[in-house]
Amino acid sequence: MKRIIKRLEGFIESIEGLNLNLIWWILGFLAIVFARNFLSTPSVSALMFFDHFLLFYVGLFFAITLLLHFLTGERIERVSKAVVTFWFIILLTPILDSLFFGGGRKLSYFLNAHEIPYTLLNFFNPFVQFEGVSPGLRIEVVIVVILAVFYTYIKSRSAVKSICGFVGSYLIIIFIGFLPAIFATVFSGVAPELAYDKVFRFGGIVQTGSQGLALLFTFVSSFLLCIWLFRYDRKKWKAAVSNLRPLRSIHYVGMTLLGILLGFWLFRDAYPVVFGTPIDFLACLGLLFSVFFAYQSAVAVNDIFDIESDKISNNSRPLVKKKLSSGDVKILAVIYMFIALLFAINVKYSCFSLVLVSIILSLVYSVPPLKLKRFFPVSTFIIALAALVTLLTGFSIFGGWKSVYIFPKSLTLLVLVIFTLAGTVKDLKDFEGDKRTGIKTLPVLLGRHRGKIVIALFVLLSYILIAPIIRMPILFIPAIVFGILSVFIILKKELSEKPIFVLYFAFVIILAFFIRKNIDTLRTSRVKHQIDAVGHFLSGETYFRRGKYGHAINEYKKAILYSYKDERIRLQ
Template sequence: MCRAKLARFLTAIENAKSGFGELTITLLAVVFARSLLEIFSNTQAIAHPSVFLLQFPIWYLAVFTGLSLVLSYTLKREIGSATKVLITFSFITLIPPIVDLVVGVKGGINYIYTTRDIQTPIVEPLKVYLTFFFNLWRLPSGVSPGIMVEAYFIVVLTFLYGVLANAGVIRSIAASILSYTLIYLFAIIPYLVVKLEFALKGLKILSPYSVLNIEQTCYIFLSLFIFLWALKARPQGIKDFLVSFRLNRLLHYFFMLVFGVFIGIGGVWANFRSLNYSKFFLLVLGLLWAEIGAVAVNDMYDIESDRINGFLRPLVKKTLTPEEARIIAVCSFFLALLGGLLVSYPALYFFFVILGFSFVYSAPPLRLKRVAILSTLVIAVLSLVVALLGYEFTNEYFPHPIINFPQKYILGILLIFTIAGNIKDIGEEAGDKAQGVFTLPVLLGNQRARFLIGGFVAISYIVATILLGASQYWILIAALFAIVNFLLVLKLPHGNITFYLYYIFFVLILLFR
């Protein structure tokens, strides 16, 4: 009878009408409450406030997202249901500082991540794992009694959740072991990161500056876990989203970032080894999230246009709802900003600008994509901002004020992508016209617009070659690419393939000019 009541209680939690906002705010409230309590039990709480404002929230978000995946896959529960149960019982994270206060260790306890020393043999962390943290109970520093009690609670409650959910004893035990393992791996993140970096630097894969800190590592895992969470929650919708994802746009902004870095390191590729590869990866990951969010926003306001143009995007196929697309956009924008913050404050500012322009391009009231030339000017400005982001990133290693970014490249980027960017509108005039979006194909008609846009693209090759100061032979190569692109613009139903040709040309000229 008691089991039946507990099972009904669990079902009520799983079926609660808690939305994305309520769950997120609840979890963050618990995390910051934990941080507040630690002020009275953790001797490092006041000494490192940034840890509690940034590192801990990212750590907990990654761990909770990972745990929800573990529970969903091992116990065969819907990911949303498992997440609701997990966040409902998130108050368990308040146990360590409370228990440690009750224990009353004089002077407090210094909470630390386990085993950071590179010289520590791999067998030591394994012993800690197998003994359930017991040989790290070294007061007043290390894994505290409260943390051990918390770990016990998580393992036991995970097992009970599996049993009450009729997942079977074997699956319940597996869920408990995997949950404990996930928490333990996050507890030894510094050790794992240092070991990995030591190995990569020994192979001369990383530069001496490429060091990931704890929050950056957790951010990478958080990004992966959120993607897997979404895929588990809406498998068909996320697959449709990936199929319709504008890879050419992501590649475009990646090359703009690389171009900015190239200018920042003085145009010498050998200098790239002096940069922090880890932070560069975070910039790329941040750009990926920014583009995912931009695509989600664009799809929300282009449902009718996409339907008319025959684009089978997830909102048209109804494998995702507009509300789910909005959640994807919010999460993606948040992760993009977080990635920028973990690189530097200037990077955070640039990501704010990138997201702002991406939003006003697609969303009302401005919805700048409706106006010919102005819409591509926004794309050109975004391209310039991303290039400046790459240039600013190198400032830490090759000092130079951002005002030193060559004016000829500023003018070139704005000119090239304002005129050549119109290629994105080819083949979409039916939907654009119906939605009141006045692109060149809508204003001039399909064939006239193709001739004009093809000419713009051809001119952009020559302009780019001249601005980069390439040799006269590259003018001939640029002319060849220009002719091929012009013909493709006239013949192909869409202009996407011409983007890839432009990237090939861009890479070749930067490598061999």
Template sequence: MKFKEKITKGIEFIEKQPITFLGWLVSILTVVLFREISEILLFGLADKKINGLFFQIYSQVFSFFFLTYLVFFLFLNWIIGGDFRKIAKVLLFGFWLIIFPPFIDQIIFHGRFESFYLFASFRDWVKNFFLFFGPKLNFGITFGVRLEIFISIVAMSFYIWIKKGLKKALTGGLLAYFIFYLIGSFPTIITMLVFLFQKGTVFSFRELQVAQYFITKAEIFGLSFNEFDSGLFFRLSVIYGVLIVILLFVFQYFYDKKKLLALIFNIRYPQMVFNVGIFLIGMGLGSYFFPENVNFNLFSVFTVFCLIFSIFLAWLQSVVVNDICDLEIDKLTNPQRPLVKKLFNLQEYRIYGITFSILAIFLATLVGIKFSILIIGYQALTYVYSAYPLRIKKYPIIASFFSAFASLIFLFMGYILISNNSTFENFPWRIFFMLLVTYASVIPIKDFKDIEGDRKNEVFTLPVIFGEKKARLLIGSFLLLSYFLSVYIIRESKLFAPALFLGSISFFLVNNQKNNTNRLNWMVLFLVTIYLGFILKYVFFD
């Protein structure tokens, strides 16, 4: 009993330590960084570890460890319950174990080992489960990693024993090993599923096929990874990135369903759909100019979803910034906003915004540094659009073009995903300027619902300056003019008829005061989408 009491006191000591979200996140980042730097110093790894790709490689390695942390965090929350903060602190304390395997393996094998994943045929995969990852101690799941896993399982079993008793501790220990085995053999599992889908069986595939699927040269659209570890890391990290976001939203659902739903209902779907649509248009343009780079497989699909999730999270971050900066306006004109309804306090809402920002940059970095730079650029532009001291949204017309340009960053992201070496080679700038003018004409529509609040807070939108009726006439005219200008910007006379027809409909829709802002946004974006279809047909496929 004294032994149990000592363990209990130790756990309680850890659970009582103060922790903040940023402190927790920085701690995880630091531990993984320490692990990476240790490997560089210990093994004298090639320059690829310390050149410009370091941050991308670090992000990819971080995705593995962070996903592992999240999986066991959710697992312990499920089996133990209670205050999730206490579990997070205990798990963070044990997270330091990840730094030791390279040192242990170096001492035992003197550098003659290769630590990554368990590659096996289906039969060997089943057999190795009962052999604690199999007989090869210096390849795949090495001795150092196995020792780390063993200590982790024992530690979690003791933790569960203290909280829930011996029976749950034994069950939890077995489940923990099963989870570790799934994570450690993840490439094998993915290959088995692909083989099952393609061949209808898993019994005939071999270890070599796992290697061929994961460590051969990776060509994902216009991206190329020649070295085996770069290809392996990239293929797995885009899957991990998507899974991390899903698991975080699952956790938020069980932690506070009401707040998650508040965030979801606050997304501003027309703008979100536009952002993703612009990204897909960028991919379409890239596919037209570089058809040889278009390839769809499991990893390319996850790459696309990784970037879409990044765009989604970057947009959520911009919504949070806008809500905080427009709180006084929203009290008058948008009482359904989460901050106005006091579903979040201000500090808590800021933390959500910071989280969305970090995750958006992280997911983009998994795909490439250029994508993370574009996401950072988007976040910077949307911040100065809403926040003081610049608060660009106060200045009509300038604000519209500023906001439109920020969203068109996603057009660049889609294009460089497909283009050779992620460049702007052959980029159709005429299409870009047409979209810039069109979207800048559409953006002021959102300001109709905020007239009272904007006027009181000296945000000089067109509806505030001219009144709703004249502003509708002005915005409708700008929109119609943008359709006509697109014919000359793109230099395609066949576009005149659809521009006249769709532009006229848009003009009358905007000037019909029965159409509220949300409905008007959807209708105008729908018409713009149809017009983009005509552009693609006449410019690229006619």
């Protein structure tokens, strides 16, 4: 046994000492996971193959890696190398099942959370059968927990920690297998044996069970990745957090939330099946995270290409102070982008497309050769367009692919106009850096003093235009008040963006309140028929997935009826 441990120790040390590029470790991990997916379930949809199943294994990888890291005290990147090297073990399940146990066994999650104690006690008992668990999978789990014991002992030489390695890795595997059932039981409010079906098989905003499961594991994997990054380099992690730009993050996330609320207010009568399961609420939260990370990706990209300007105007930023290197920021940009797209695609494909558009806009804005932020008013128009896209992203959680077509035109005009005007505020604090690097902003073109006056008037005008554009006269007086207060803040000798954002956030809340009270003003007869058609069609899809075919047919008929009415109005 000592000889085996010695050889295993030498092998692990050689693996952990390998100086391969990160991309090769990632590609190796992905190759193993996709091979497992192909051997186990070759005929599933592309989304399940490349998304749902992948996220399951990513969550499992981070959980086991963090456990071994905390138990052994070994650096987390070294532990990760060892875990990736032995990750090929997941290939054993389909191979063993096919060669020795007849194959054909369908693997699945545990579906009843109340069976957790029984499963923990009997998982290794060969005389007890579990639905969705094959003999090959049991052997795989046995090997994984034994390897966890060996690794922990080799690194710590502690029997107690080795036992913790066994128990901890076993609990992680069982917990992840039960995670969907646990989530469903906690949040569905129905009996445990019915909870999984109600949450993941009944449809809703998230239209397929695989998307719902992938969304759940996106949250898990993102959270564990955050912990992994913190343990990898605490100083860089804190530097990255300090660069999150909370006020602008709230702006974009808030626009998405407003879009969700607008969709709910407009669709609530046409979309009978809405927020019927906890996954629908998780989808809304996931979409907010998606937009948050998409914006952080844009910030990282902008920092890379604005380094010279930031040395003058924003010299406290991590890249300027060399708390993060250019390579670090590029990696962060990619991580943020992938997390944003993963959240979005697991909510709705239309949301994915709009989040992707917002990322493309950020690249057009910041990256040469276009780098359109250099030209006024194109720069602020792109900011306005980004705000509109995030609003549509939230709205599309209900409107789907038809969102651009049925979104109220008055709100589209409002967002484009007021953010093109008010978006110039951001250029005041960057005046010196923009001037020296040739960025043609309004203050650079007119001079700091005159530019500040014109920008203050633009902000006032943006508030004044809100009431007439959306036809809500009641907003005129509060808009004037908020606009004048913003002007006084902008014209101060020392500009602070925080009070401007506070006023803006406060007014958006007021605006949302009055939109909710006067929601019918946004419904022209044609918009109403379009919304009714889309809403009833999506409800029909949900009923169809639930097996309620009579209800589905009725919803489809209503969708056709309202589409016919919309066409008649269009031709008049």
